[in-house]
Amino acid sequence: METKHRDLTPDLFGPLGVDEQESERIAGPPVGFWRDAWTRLKKNRGALISLAIIVFLFAMAFAIGPLVASQSPYAQDLSRRFAAPSAEFWFGTDEFGRDMWTRVWAGTRVSLYIAFLAALLDMFVGVTFGAVSGFLGGRVDDLLQRVIEILNGIPYLVVAILAMVVFEPGIITISIAIGITGWTYMARIVRGRMLQLKDQEFTLASRSLGASRSRLVWKHLIPNSLGPIIVNLMFTIPSAIFAEAFLSFIGLGIQVPEASLGSLISDGAQQLRFHPYLLWLPSAVFCLIMICFNLLGDGLRDALDPKMRK
């Protein structure tokens, strides 16, 4: 900075003079929180592209994939097993001769269901739990944290097996099994955030202005917590698909002959040495989903952070 090269003497400084009216004037038109966020999001190209890809993937999985598919995902034909991708089978065939194109999209559907169910559970239970715990503090906080400790102390695998055995194996059961201990993570993050925000200046200011507790929570604390909530949510979706893949790997995931991205990747990993396309193709879809949800999550976080407002 140029000031280094000049002699600074106190008499060079004088008060700027503040125009009270000017400093209280609102610089731009008042915009609602969400509208503002959407505007900012639109400016983030990475996030927009991701959103587009996600919409595309959804369309492929739920609409276009099944329309274009000529086969059912269960149709076996041992004479054409392990066919590499070709004009006839765009994604090749698996060990039973089933068309991988159909199976990958069917699997994507299943994985997305599971991921969203698990994320919803995470959101509702986790955020509420964490917010209550962090906001109320004191003994309530202590008690709720003990509950979390207990839940985390119980071996997840045992609970998962029990869930799979007690309920009918299926998408709902898997989501429950994944979500049942997964929400504690979100709760801890929200709680941590609550603890941080509770004692910040704007909270104190708001309370001294007479804000009720619920207004405090809903209008101030939670929007300011949205950053970590969204980031964590963006992690919940892939981690749910991951958890499902792990369950498939040990044999507790989606049941044969159904498929999910997790089970396809897990089965494909077995064939890595000889038929790598069985692994790469579902993994590519999986990665695409991850990347897009992440970039979108980033964009959302930036867009929703009031402090980032220009």
Added chain:
Amino acid sequence: MAIRRVRPSTVRVGTQFSRGDFLKIGGTGLAGATLLGAVPGCSIFQQDGGGQGGGVGNSIAVNVANPIKDLNSASTTDSASSSILDNVTEGLYRLDPNNKPVPAQAEGVQISDDGLNYTFTLRNGIKWSNGDPVTSHDFEYAWLTALDPDTANIYAYIISTFVKGADEFNTGKGSAEDVAIETPDDKTLKVTLLAPAPYWLGLMAFFTYYPQNQKFVERQGNNYAQTPDALLYNGPYTMTEFNPTEGATLEKNENYWDKGNVNIQKIEIDIVKDTATGVNLYESGELDNQELSSEYVTEFRDTPDFWSHTLFVTWWTVPNQKVPILQNENIRRALQLGFDRKALVDKLLNNGSEAATGYVPDGIAGPGDQTFREAQGPVLPEYDPEKAKELWQKGVEEVGENPTISYLSYDTSVSKDISTFLQSEYEKIGAKIEVNVQPYNRALELQETGDFQLSQFGWIGDYDDPMTFLDLWLSDASFNTQNYKNPRYDELITAAQESTDLKKRMEMLLEAERILVEEDAALAPQYFEGEAWLIRPALQKSYVDHPYGGGWDMRWWKLEG
């Protein structure tokens, strides 16, 4: 004073944060990690552990693929433990490379004319590794311990099915004294059987029949078989290292009576559960054998490392006849011929398994010099989807419904593949099948309580005689939870169990299988199990893996050429 809010969108703090700073942080981290590795590391790393195979210096490394649960021969059941016990301990007889019993700790046996009384004479000079001589009391003690109800040995039946008085003792209705084992002197062992059974001699090689040194075992107490020093050895090898989840090391026993014929000096036993890892280790020379799953078989089939054999194991689909639709004979026949057995074996398994031609597997002894299968011929119809469809139709009409039937499967990948395949095959003939995969334990439990409709089922033969398979279907057999009842079948089997005329007995067994498979279509056999392995060519010629009575028999193994 209000501060004008300047809100830059990016904060360019980075200009003074150079690469050097990154390196500093990163370097410290890695250095820390290395330190962490070097200092406390020494004690947690395996000492002289896995990966020393390759036939170097007359030693090999083999993979048992499962943890070693229990080295007490009077209570153990798992294959990894038996792989070790079979080679560090020795029974009265041993199976030769042709699976025929040859004298081992015994130098011979006298069998009475009625086939009921066996008099074993022990060899001279046989010793335990602590110098104690091996006596007939050691055998008596071990067998009685195995039969003792307090030991709760799953394999007690391998003795109690044959030896007089054994079952009463095992079920608490009799005492140890009533078991028909006598030891008139240290070198003589007399046993009385319930019925003549020439194949019983082969069972002397089975680990439950191995001897134990009573004084030593009692002195060790709870520590028995927990460490290499807490076991005694009278076999071709001794165990010098042991960890139940990591493996063991065996070394040639210098006190073994037949040590001159034992070729390999040192054997390292590793536990590698993952097939891909095992194959990688084999290829790098760190393992000398590795079992292959179907995808690897295609790649290695034509290499000199490939080896396969068949076992005394059959796999089949069992229909539970408490389910109304499965009570219909046409439906059950449709199940038998409605799936392509050859495709299952060749494409799905691809590991040396054979398509089933009946219920009792290939290789099991039959009348005279023939095997059972040779004498019986095929009793299963050929794959015929058209006929199957017809039969299914007829069955549905007769029963009045075509419900969805659940197919119970284990959670192993082979089992899942087979049930997926069968589901698709059976749907083509008009059935509606739903696959129910359960963790292994759970599946066994469901089978045990009869809580299934169709199920995947397999059975390992315990001895070289068809009875080991056929007695499962007696209407009061504890394993018969599929509600199969045929009085004629019961008659035949019971008569065979008590028969003293071996020729007639075999005829009864042949007839029984015909009733079971052909007449009643009580089950739909799939395949006789085989295994495919990678085995070091130098080891392959002499490699012995018995289909019953103890698997790996390292006494015969040689590294050649």
Added chain:
Amino acid sequence: MLVTLFVIASITFFISKMLPGTPFADPKLTPQVRQQLFEKYGLDEPLYVQYAKYMVNVAQGDLGNSYYFEGRPVSQMILSRFPVSMFIGVQAVIFGIVVGLALGIVAALRHNTIWDTLAVMIAVIGVSVPTFVLGPVLQYWLGLKLGLFPIAFFESWWHSVLPSLALSVFVVSTVARFVRTEMLEVMGQDYITLARAKGLSGLAVIIRHVLRNALIPIVTVLAPLTIYLVTGTLVVEQIFAVPGIGEQFVTSVFVNDYSMILGTSLFFSVLFILALLIQDISYGIIDPRIRVHGAKE
């Protein structure tokens, strides 16, 4: 804390008993022998009796013998395998933090440039490749084909590299993501601008202000992450034939080895509670404004 442990132990005890099947799963098992086995191991006694006996033993530090490995004390097996998992896990975490921090910082500092997007993509790819894919790939290419690393077992530090690497990828990504997010949030705050206006150098600003505030959520992440890794992942241990505690635990669940399940769970719980304690203490150190026990309400 003891109360928590007691509750965890009790709940785990009962739900383990609810697991289908028994420790004695063998196709040759007859109901009669099963009864003998139950009597031998005291499993035929009423549930509350078993529970009481078990709790009394645990209070005295006796975790019992494994049902799967005949006669082996559970505590011995846990303690012999745990250091292995811990070693691989801690190594993975350290490596992961270092690389993750670097990636996260780069991404935050070069926000909205190509570096940012690149770093994010690397991080995301790291999270999207499951360990059971990464492990075999690493083993095959780096271990067998290139012969750079041992394929399996755990005989030297060199053997721990591939397993740790496979595990650390997830850490790298998680840490990078959080560091980036938090740094961006903090960097936008007023006091940062003030510090810069006061003339502090970039590095000083980052270390003294940005990182300090960014660390809180990272500490939140770190505790469960470390536990997750330290207690070993089934996958890595199985693929690399490493004698760790994760693999042992999963096996014990599948074979209904009650005492092993309970013993290992208790062990994990103690670790987790310790980690939470450390986490809460760290919160207090890093941000004194947080009063965890709500002193002033």
